[in-house]
Structure formats: C-alpha cells, structure tokens
Amino acid sequence: MLLEAALYALSGFFMKFSDDSMDKKNNHILGVISGIICVIGIGYLSVTFSDAATIFLAILLGTLLSAKVDKLGHMTALIVFVAILFIWGIPSIGIITLALCTVAAWVDEVGNDRKSLKQTKILEIFFKYRCALKIMVLILCILGGLQITSKVTGLNFFQPITFIYFILFDLAYELAGLKFDSIYNGLQGIYRVIR
Numbered sequence: 602m603l604l605e606a607a608l609y610a611l612s613g614f615f616m617k618f619s620d621d622s623m624d625k626k627n628n629h630i631l632g633v634i635s636g637i638i639c640v641i642g643i644g645y646l647s648v649t650f651s652d653a654a655t656i657f658l659a660i661l662l663g664t665l666l667s668a669k670v671d672k673l674g675h676m677t678a679l680i681v682f683v684a685i686l687f688i689w690g691i692p693s694i695g696i697i698t699l700a701l702c703t704v705a706a707w708v709d710e711v712g713n714d715r716k717s718l719k720q721t722k723i724l725e726i727f728f729k730y731r732c733a734l735k736i737m738v739l740i741l742c743i744l745g746g747l748q749i750t751s752k753v754t755g756l757n758f759f760q761p762i763t764f765i766y767f768i769l770f771d772l773a774y775e776l777a778g779l780k781f782d783s784i785y786n787g788l789q790g791i792y793r794v795i796r
Contacts, residue, residue: 602762605646605650605653605766606765606766606769608642608643608645608646609642609646609653609766609767609769609770609773610769610770610772610773611638611639611642611773612639612642612643612646612770612773613769613770613771613772613773613774613777614639614773614774614776614777615635615636615638615639615642615777616635616636616639616774616777617773617774617775617777617778617781618635618777618781618784619631619632619633619635619636619639619674619678620632620674621777621778621781621785622635622674622785623672623673623674623675624672625781626785628785629672629673629674631785631788632672632673632674633673633674633677633678635674636674636675636677636678636681637677637678637681639678640678640681640682640685641681641685643657643682644681644682644685644686644689645685647682647685647686647691648685648686648689648690648691648692649692650692651691651692651693651694651757652759652760652763653763653766654686654691654692654694655694655695655698655699655702655757655759656702656734656738656763656767657682658691658694658699658703659699659702659703659705659706659734660706660734661679661682662699662703662706662707663703663704663705663706663707663708663709663710663734664706664710665679666703666707666710667707667710667711667714669710694757695751695755695756695757696755697753697754697755697756698741698755698756698757698758701737701741702734702737702738702741705733705734705736705737706733706734708733709728709731709732709733709734710731712724712727712728712731712733713728713729713731715728730771730775731771735767735768735771738759738763738764738767739764741758741759741763742758742759742760742761742763742764743761744758744759745758745759745760745761745763746760746761
C-alpha cells in the first residue's frame with residue numbers, strides 16, 4: 602500500500618518534471634531521464650494492478666489521440682512503457698472501462714489547450730486541473746466501493762483506494778509544476794559544482 606502510494610506520487614512528479622524540462626527549458630536529456638523514471642513507476646504499477654493499468658493506458662491513449670506525444674522525451678517514455686507492458690504483461694482490464702477513461706483523458710488534454718473552452722472560471726479550473734479523468738476514476742471507485750457487480754462485460758469498477766492513489770499522482774504532478782524552476786535551478790547549480 603505504501604509502495605503503491607509512493608510510486609503513484611513519484612510517477613506524477615517525474616511526469617510533470619519531464620514535460621517542463623522539455624517545454625520550458627528545452628532540456629531533452631533531463632526530460633528523457635525524468636520520463637524514464639516516471640515510466641518505470643507507472644510500468645510497475647500497470648503490470649501489477651489492473652486499476653493502474655487502466656488509468657495509465659487511458660492517459661497514454663488520450664495523449665496520443667490529442668497528438669501530444671510530440672517530443673523525444675514523450676516518444677522515449679512511450680516506447681519504454683509499451684516495452685514494459687509487452688515483456689511483463691498487464692492484468693485483465695475492462696475494455697469499456699478503458700474506453701471511458703480514455704475519453705475522459707482525451708477531454709482533459711484537448712480542454713487543457715483550448716482557450717475557447719475556458720470562457721468561464723469553472724471551465725478554466727476544470728480543464729487546468731484535468732478534472733474529467735478524476736471524475737471518471739471517482740465514479741468507478743465509488744461503484745467499486747459499493748461492491749456493485751457490473752453486469753456489463755468489459756465494465757470493471759475500481760477499488761476505492763485507487764482514487765486516493767490517483768489524487769497523490771495528481772498532487773505530485775502539480776507540485777512538480779509549482780516547484781519546477783527552483784528544482785531545475787538547484788540541479789543546474791549541482792551540475793556546475795560537479796563539473
């Protein structure tokens with residue numbers, strides 16, 4: 602339980618750190634290294650837990666569908682993630698559950714970039730913090746917590762703890778964004794000293 606929580610948080614942190622390294626600083630080496638650290642975490646979670654596999658595959662598919670896998674770090678992370686899943690396999694997941702989460706992840710990605718969808722404060726906050734997937738995960742966790750058995754083949758519900766893990770992932774992602782500049786500058790200082 603603690604390992605899963607730590608891996609969700611570290612994966613979220615390094616995902617954002619990788620993105621910002623490439624987008625803000627054009628530092629592809631740090632972006633690739635951070636991305637690989639992230640993928641090792643989500644890879645382990647995905648081959649071990651069906652809820653994690655569903656969520657992270659949905660994020661991957663939503664990102665691909667919104668054409669956001671467009672940098673070296675993203676492509677490297679994608680290749681490593683797919684290799685991990687291919688080598689170690691994934692637990693059984695519900696295809697309908699994956700489709701629902703993928704659509705939610707896609708909505709988050711598309712909405713996050715479109716200024717036209719942020720005309721009101723509520724929509725701006727909704728898309729800034731990518732709430733569609735959070736809501737979908739919450740619904741699936743609530744249904745799982747109620748111990749309702751899905752009568753639909755391919756529709757699997759999540760364990761309630763998955764929502765807490767996913768929030769840890771997201772909080773660490775946001776923290777990396779808030780602290781990126783100071784962490785990056787600190788790493789630059791260490792690099793200069795070591796050199």
